[in-house]
Amino acid sequence: MLTAKQQQLLLFIKHHLERGGVSPSFEEMKEALDLKSKSGIHRLISALEERGFIRRLPNRARALEVLKLPDGLATIPANPVAAAAPAKAAPQIPIAANDVIDVPLHGRIAAGVPIEALEGSNSLSVPAALLGSGEHYALEVAGDSMVEAGILDGDFALIQRTETARDGQIVVALIDESDATLKYFRREGGRVRLDPANGAYEAQIYEAGRVRIQGKLAGLLRRYN
Structure with a gap:
């Protein structure tokens, strides 16, 4: 089961890929999810990757591929971030400051x-x-x-x-x-x-x-x- 933020990000990436053919930038993802730090996006991406929902394409800094969607979300809403948003924002977990990218x-x-x-x-x-x-x-x-x-x-x-x-x-x-x-x-x-x-x-x-x-x-x- 995905958290609300993980689901928001997954739908946003999927929508962005289908609309423009490229993955969104980390800045775009940060703004779409209203996060204060891009390292929070890295944590969400890592969690989605570990659960098999996305994968990173090798040797490309911002290339992501969506492998599957959660059950009950076979179609993409017009506004994926809003559709996946909870009624009240849950308290954010402190963001790690040591994320790295190859x-x-x-x-x-x-x-x-x-x-x-x-x-x-x-x-x-x-x-x-x-x-x-x-x-x-x-x-x-x-x-x-x-x-x-x-x-x-x-x-x-x-x-x-x-x-x-x-x-x-x-x-x-x-x-x-x-x-x-x-x-x-x-x-x-x-x-x-x-x-x-x-x-x-x-x-x-x-x-x-x-x-x-x-x-x-x-x-x-x-x-x-």
Whole structure:
């Protein structure tokens, strides 16, 4: 038997998949269920997964598949969250703060090959609180070109997959479909400037067509041993 919140979330995910073909983001699920923390969504998803109602698709940060519905809920109501809501909200159980998500680890950022060509068999366990909505992957940082931004050699950069960026964001930029780099992104007319965060390095300037954004920095992990 599912709790009211578990049933709400299951129906919301099912409705979202049938309507748009993709799983809802953790932010969307948090707002739909009126929760204060995304870690509460991770707890609900884990409970649904353990009970065999959903499964997570491998190597994709927000890909969920609904396997079954509770008895008596063979059809999806137009407003699944409202339909599953109890008359009175039950007191919430304290939310665990140590939830983790496994994201693909794609090697070192200075490897000199497109992100898509890097091996994706390894993964990195990441605190869920460091990740927002969308699909993520991790890269090991090589070099000291971003030290003044607090990004050190050997750190793990957590990257939200995207093809667009705003000026001033730290991005993974693929140059000439061959060399990947982690730099500040800025536009200058028809050109792109990639700025390091180290006074010992100069900015890299390219024609816009030579640069393809492959993600933006979402967080950072560092090991001390």
